[in-house]
Amino acid sequence: xxxxxxxxxxxxxxxxxxxxxxxxxxxxxxxxxxxxxxxxxxxxxxxxxxxxxxxxxxxxxxxxxxxxxxxxxxxxxxxxxxxxxxxxxxxxxxxxxxxxxxxxxxxxxxxxxxx
DNA sequence: CTAATGACATTTG
DNA sequence: ACAAATGCCATTA
Numbered sequence: 001x002x003x004x005x006x007x008x009x010x011x012x013x014x015x016x017x018x019x020x021x022x023x024x025x026x027x028x029x030x031x032x033x034x035x036x037x038x039x040x041x042x043x044x045x046x047x048x049x050x051x052x053x054x055x056x057x058x059x060x061x062x063x064x065x066x067x068x069x070x071x072x073x074x075x076x077x078x079x080x081x082x083x084x085x086x087x088x089x090x091x092x093x094x095x096x097x098x099x100x101x102x103x104x105x106x107x108x109x110x111x112x113x114x115x
Numbered sequence: 116c117t118a119a120t121g122a123c124a125t126t127t128g
Numbered sequence: 129a130c131a132a133a134t135g136c137c138a139t140t141a
Contacts, residue, residue: 004138023123027137037138039122044139074123081122089122 004034005041009067011114017068018097019112020105022075029114035075042069043083052092053084071096071112077104 002010011029015021023035023042047067070092074080079100082089090100098110 027123032137033124034137036121036123036136040120040137040139041122043122045122069122072122076124079122083122086122 004030004032004037005044008038008041009045009047012067012069012072013064014114015068015071015112018110020071020073020093020098020107020110021112021114022073022107023080024075025111025114026072038072039080042072043081045069045083048083049092052082052088073105077107079103079105 007030008026011026012021023038026038027033027035045067047061047065048069049066052070070082070089072080079086079089093100093105098105
């Protein structure tokens with residue numbers, strides 16, 4: 001049986017490059033209100049991007065299995081946190097074309113609606 | 116089983 | 129607008 005965390009990852013994988021979603025939205029997609037637990041899931045994310053972990057390739061995970069945890073932000077448009085450093089999160093997002101102004105993201109432009 | 120922990124969200128001062 | 133307090137849920141010790 002799939003754990004709650006794995007469900008989070010499954011949903012998050014739908015978010016395309018250049019878009020972002022929120023912890024709350026993921027919880028809602030799972031018909032739940034456990035956005036707090038979603039944050040924990042991202043923190044423990046075993047499928048993190050190699051680039052996000054500050055290391056080049058070398059792992060055996062397929063890109064289709066990777067979870068874009070850097071595309072998850074707070075519901076108010078702020079960045080939230082990141083296991084391997086918030087700065088890395090910013091860098092990844094910008095490299096995907098997401099504009100970040102004043103440590104915030106315009107949800108009207110970049111929010112990807114689930115479900 | 117009970118208590119503690121977070122990459123959150125909302126309400127209140 | 130900002131900071132603190134409260135509520136929240138799955139996971140882990």
